[in-house]
Amino acid sequence: DQQVKQNSPSLSVQEGRISILNCDYTNSMFDYFLWYKKYPAEGPTFLISISSIKDKNEDGRFTVFLNKSAKHLSLHIVPSQPGDSAVYFCAASFSYSGGGADGLTFGKGTHLIIQP
Amino acid sequence: KAGVTQTPRYLIKTRGQQVTLSCSPISGHRSVSWYQQTPGQGLQFLFEYFSETQRNKGNFPGRFSGRQFSNSRSEMNVSTLELGDSALYLCASSLGTGARNEKLFFGSGTQLSVL
Numbered sequence: 416d417q418q419v420k421q422n423s424p425s426l427s428v429q430e431g432r433i434s435i436l437n438c439d440y441t442n443s444m445f446d447y448f449l450w451y452k453k454y455p456a457e458g459p460t461f462l463i464s465i466s467s468i469k470d471k472n473e474d475g476r477f478t479v480f481l482n483k484s485a486k487h488l489s490l491h492i493v494p495s496q497p498g499d500s501a502v503y504f505c506a507a508s509f510s511y512s513g514g515g516a517d518g519l520t521f522g523k524g525t526h527l528i529i530q531p
Numbered sequence: 532k533a534g535v536t537q538t539p540r541y542l543i544k545t546r547g548q549q550v551t552l553s554c555s556p557i558s559g560h561r562s563v564s565w566y567q568q569t570p571g572q573g574l575q576f577l578f579e580y581f582s583e584t585q586r587n588k589g590n591f592p593g594r595f596s597g598r599q600f601s602n603s604r605s606e607m608n609v610s611t612l613e614l615g616d617s618a619l620y621l622c623a624s625s626l627g628t629g630a631r632n633e634k635l636f637f638g639s640g641t642q643l644s645v646l
Contacts (some may be wrong), residue, residue, distance in 0.1 A: 447632075455554025458535070458621055459574070466632075504574060518587050519635070521566075523573035 562627030
């Protein structure tokens with residue numbers, strides 16, 4: 416049973432526009448959420464995170480929004496740039512699991528393609 | 532500062548064989564986690580080692596095992612390989628403080644193909 420779902424396998428966005436990547440989760444015990452970015456032949460790299468006590472976190476062009484009642488989070492990239500083309504993974508973790516390195520639950524990823 | 536190093540990059544094995552993958556974490560990092568990435572299941576947590584002890588474990592059969600050495604380097608072993616074990620195996624290192632916002636740093640992975 417997929418506890419973290421990214422329902423769009425791919426997303427195509429024009430350069431300069433906003434990219435919105437979505438993620439839904441089913442387990443209400445998740446209280447920390449992260450986004451990772453992955454280029455081909457490389458490991459995922461951390462992008463941005465949000466704790467469940469917040470509903471928004473911003474870092475430059477990247478903003479993550481959390482809607483706890485809907486069990487939904489989204490990543491906004493504004494403006495989108497060609498270098499943003501990559502696979503984006505949403506991940507979640509529990510408090511009791513002891514920390515950021517303990518067993519993140521990942522979604523299957525969304526392949527973002529930025530078109531010139 | 533060198534990143535997370537995984538060897539080998541590619542491996543081809545046949546069913547029934549066993550395989551050992553290696554991971555060298557970032558210097559100073561004491562926690563090493565292993566993940567399996569497949570097209571169908573995405574990234575799935577295998578286990579985490581900290582100070583030579585398995586601290587956390589995912590939902591994989593006992594054929595998947597690991598260990599960590601005193602220098603924090605880690606190995607992962609898969610015995611009696613099955614076709615479904617074909618995947619990208621990713622290693623991630625972190626300081627291991629247990630802080631909620633502690634970042635994982637991933638290696639480039641080992642691509643295992645089981646024929």
